[in-house]
Amino acid sequence: MEMLGSELLVKALLAEGVDTLFAYPGGQAIDLFHALYGVQGLNVVLPRHEQGLIHAADGYARSTGKVGVCLVTSGPGATNLVTGIATANYDSVPLVCFTGQVPTSLIGNDAFQEVDIVGITRSICKYAVTVRKREDLGPIIKKAFTLARTGRPGVVVVDLPKDIQQARGDDGYPDQVRIRGYKPNLAVHPGQVKKALELLRGAKRPLFLVGGGVLIAHAGREMTRLSEKTGVPVVTTIMGKGTIPTGHPLYIGNLGIHGSYAANQAVSNCDVLFSIGTRFNDRITGRAGTFAPNASIVHIDVDPASISRNIAVDVPIVADAKNAIEALLDQAEPLPVEEWAGRLRQLREEYPVSVKNPEINPQAILEKINQVFDRAVITTDVGQNQMWAAQFLDLGEEKQMLTSGGLGTMGYGLPAAIGAKLGNPKKDVIAVCGDGGVQMNIQELATAVLYELPVIVCIFNNGYLGNVRQWQEMFYDRHYSGTCMRRRKSCPPVCDAPGKKCPPYLPDFIRLAESYGAKAIRVTRMEEVEPALRRAREEKMVPTVLEFVIQREENVLPIVPPGKCLDQMILGSEEGER
Amino acid sequence: MKKRWVCLFVENEVGVLARISGLFAGKAYNLNSLTVGPTEDETISRMTISLTSDDRTFEQVKKQLNRAVEVIKVLDLTEEPVHRKELMFVKIHSCSENEIRDLFRIAQVYPVKILDYDFQTVLLESLQTEEGNDGLICLLKKNFPGRAEIVRGGSVAVGAVLQSP
Numbered sequence: 001m002e003m004l005g006s007e008l009l010v011k012a013l014l015a016e017g018v019d020t021l022f023a024y025p026g027g028q029a030i031d032l033f034h035a036l037y038g039v040q041g042l043n044v045v046l047p048r049h050e051q052g053l054i055h056a057a058d059g060y061a062r063s064t065g066k067v068g069v070c071l072v073t074s075g076p077g078a079t080n081l082v083t084g085i086a087t088a089n090y091d092s093v094p095l096v097c098f099t100g101q102v103p104t105s106l107i108g109n110d111a112f113q114e115v116d117i118v119g120i121t122r123s124i125c126k127y128a129v130t131v132r133k134r135e136d137l138g139p140i141i142k143k144a145f146t147l148a149r150t151g152r153p154g155v156v157v158v159d160l161p162k163d164i165q166q167a168r169g170d171d172g173y174p175d176q177v178r179i180r181g182y183k184p185n186l187a188v189h190p191g192q193v194k195k196a197l198e199l200l201r202g203a204k205r206p207l208f209l210v211g212g213g214v215l216i217a218h219a220g221r222e223m224t225r226l227s228e229k230t231g232v233p234v235v236t237t238i239m240g241k242g243t244i245p246t247g248h249p250l251y252i253g254n255l256g257i258h259g260s261y262a263a264n265q266a267v268s269n270c271d272v273l274f275s276i277g278t279r280f281n282d283r284i285t286g287r288a289g290t291f292a293p294n295a296s297i298v299h300i301d302v303d304p305a306s307i308s309r310n311i312a313v314d315v316p317i318v319a320d321a322k323n324a325i326e327a328l329l330d331q332a333e334p335l336p337v338e339e340w341a342g343r344l345r346q347l348r349e350e351y352p353v354s355v356k357n358p359e360i361n362p363q364a365i366l367e368k369i370n371q372v373f374d375r376a377v378i379t380t381d382v383g384q385n386q387m388w389a390a391q392f393l394d395l396g397e398e399k400q401m402l403t404s405g406g407l408g409t410m411g412y413g414l415p416a417a418i419g420a421k422l423g424n425p426k427k428d429v430i431a432v433c434g435d436g437g438v439q440m441n442i443q444e445l446a447t448a449v450l451y452e453l454p455v456i457v458c459i460f461n462n463g464y465l466g467n468v469r470q471w472q473e474m475f476y477d478r479h480y481s482g483t484c485m486r487r488r489k490s491c492p493p494v495c496d497a498p499g500k501k502c503p504p505y506l507p508d509f510i511r512l513a514e515s516y517g518a519k520a521i522r523v524t525r526m527e528e529v530e531p532a533l534r535r536a537r538e539e540k541m542v543p544t545v546l547e548f549v550i551q552r553e554e555n556v557l558p559i560v561p562p563g564k565c566l567d568q569m570i571l572g573s574e575e576g577e578r
Numbered sequence: 579m580k581k582r583w584v585c586l587f588v589e590n591e592v593g594v595l596a597r598i599s600g601l602f603a604g605k606a607y608n609l610n611s612l613t614v615g616p617t618e619d620e621t622i623s624r625m626t627i628s629l630t631s632d633d634r635t636f637e638q639v640k641k642q643l644n645r646a647v648e649v650i651k652v653l654d655l656t657e658e659p660v661h662r663k664e665l666m667f668v669k670i671h672s673c674s675e676n677e678i679r680d681l682f683r684i685a686q687v688y689p690v691k692i693l694d695y696d697f698q699t700v701l702l703e704s705l706q707t708e709e710g711n712d713g714l715i716c717l718l719k720k721n722f723p724g725r726a727e728i729v730r731g732g733s734v735a736v737g738a739v740l741q742s743p
Binding site (some may be wrong): 118119122123126127128129130132147179180181182303304305307308309 | 588589592593596597600601604634637638641642644645646647648649650651
């Protein structure tokens with residue numbers, strides 16, 4: 001039997017179990033949309049912008065563990081994906097992105113809406129390829145899904161020239177494909193496990209450092225059991241938060257520049273740091289060369305290139321996190337570390353992360369979110385809102401946080417929430433955003449309304465690009481350069497503080513949300529927070545925008561100043577530096 | 579910092595050279611030379627790359643290369659017994675009669691052939707190690723300043739037949 005290339009794509013998507021397709025049409029994708037017309041079992045979602053589209057696919061993929069699939073046209077459709085590709089790939093999210101392309105006969109001619117998207121994305125994805133022969137189409141799609149979901153997951157770009165979409169050819173779609181240059185090492189080397197355990201056995205102050213890789217491997221339960229069996233406390237990166245429930249007695253907190261005092265002290269004082277599924281990003285290590293100065297380091301990661309790149313490691317283990325943790329669980333024994341664990345617990349209680357402001361503040365709002373929602377996916381944008389969410393949200397098996405950790409992409413929160421809700425209709429889905437980031441993809445409110453997705457969009461509105469403003473306040477002489485969202489032409493040329501004369505905020509988020517047909521509540525006082533959250537939760541068809549008007553100069557604390565080591569934190573205004 | 583040699587077996591497909599060279603550029607790895615050609619299996623190309631780096635960066639280079647889906651195998655030839663050769667052409671312009679004679683003498687001492695010449699111009703072919711060619715360039719630049727046109731091919735390397743025990 002023969003079929004068109006476009007029909008084979010649809011067949012392949014169904015064979016791969018794709019139930020939701022994030023798609024935006026255009027001249028070089030029109031044949032693909034023609035083939036999708038009326039197809040049963042495939043929900044084709046039309047967002048308002050391709051960047052919103054790919055973040056939605058990303059939120060869908062992170063929250064379900066399935067591959068997110070994007071389909072866009074050539075040229076601007078493809079280039080609008082670029083930020084989303086980098087965002088997803090950085091955080092090891094499995095996506096397959098199909099881009100339309102001009103016919104092979106026109107490639108290289110600067111044809112209308114032609115770009116070399118494979119060339120553009122080569123360094124920010126796992127694999128990118130243009131299909132040049134119709135007979136390669138099936139194997140390439142199979143290869144794309146295989147690469148996206150296995151090993152260290154990532155983004156694959158498949159560029160589909162129009163003549164390939166229109167060409168008749170074999171209708172077969174392979175069950176598997178051999179990729180000779182690709183052999184992810186998932187199994188654990190028993191000798192390395194033995195070495196790691198010996199190190200752990202001899203430790204007096206051992207610590208688990210857990211990153212996002214453990215969540216990607218779905219090994220949260222195993223990790224919790226390993227910590228409980230050995231008695232070794234756990235700190236997490238932002239991406240790993242929730243791997244073990246945040247209320248667990250062995251959980252100390254997040255480490256890093258906005259981590260908790262206790263977690264950073266734990267890392268600075270431990271003698272064996274047992275890290276799993278993290279790549280020691282500069283945001284968690286503080287000044288290079290001062291990280292975990294007293295510790296021997298074990299590092300488990302599925303990506304060999306992540307090992308010994310930023311931090312030299314004593315025992316490397318290349319393996320899937322789940323396989324490795326299970327192997328450790330088999331052989332690990334309880335360790336006499338109660339005193340050390342107790343000391344960290346005490347530090348955690350003595351120096352809780354907190355916002356001092358008695359008025360409505362981000363901590364209080366996030367703690368209300370913790371109370372009101374039992375099963376939830378919470379997405380964040382990037383900036384102060386993200387740091388507060390990472391500090392204060394309770395996470396665990398039933399509560400997951402999705403955040404752009406590696407690339408730090410503003411505009412991620414709202415579309416990711418839409419994707420998460422499509423994948424998890426029974427869970428409450430909440431986007432925690434700032435007033436800056438939410439405007440980067442605010443058009444996706446339309447998508448949420450049209451697809452009847454009752455996501456709850458929390459906007460922490462301080463009228464500033466707050467994270468940069470905080471740095472300007474602390475390290476740049478309060479020169480609020482380019483960070484005030486209320487600044488307009490009539491303002492004085494320089495400004496170092498907000499005041500009563502500041503121009504009004506724009507847009508009016510309430511009227512904006514209502515114009516999309518969404519519900520909207522402005523919250524300015526603490527006692528209004530919980531009722532607003534509960535009302536939003538009642539909505540079963542319509543998204544709600546909750547605008548929380550917070551203090552303009554609220555800061556994220558504690559903070560490790562730039563160039564300092566993890567144990568030199570600024571805790572808060574009254575404590576001074578420690 | 580030390581000079582290293584890597585040999586890569588890669589898929590012989592569109593974009594692979596850009597993938598590999600882009601990786602070096604994007605991650606700011608040093609790259610001295612890169613040569614590429616098909617192998618006995620026409621679906622596989624072989625690259626010979628020389629670079630200068632410290633140990634830690636070099637470990638990363640190898641890992642990053644291995645991670646590329648298009649790369650089938652990475653061989654580190656730095657410490658291996660290998661044969662390395664680079665083809666180089668040097669064309670010397672505006673030569674006097676004496677200079678042409680000198681160049682013919684040079685060709686007797688160095689592993690250099692006179693490939694072509696007329697009364698003013700001599701074309702040399704040099705087939706030796708990269709370092710040997712470096713030395714020859716020094717000599718020619720000094721004696722024929724501004725008149726030497728140099729075309730270097732980049733090194734290829736292959737493992738020696740007799741490997742040390």
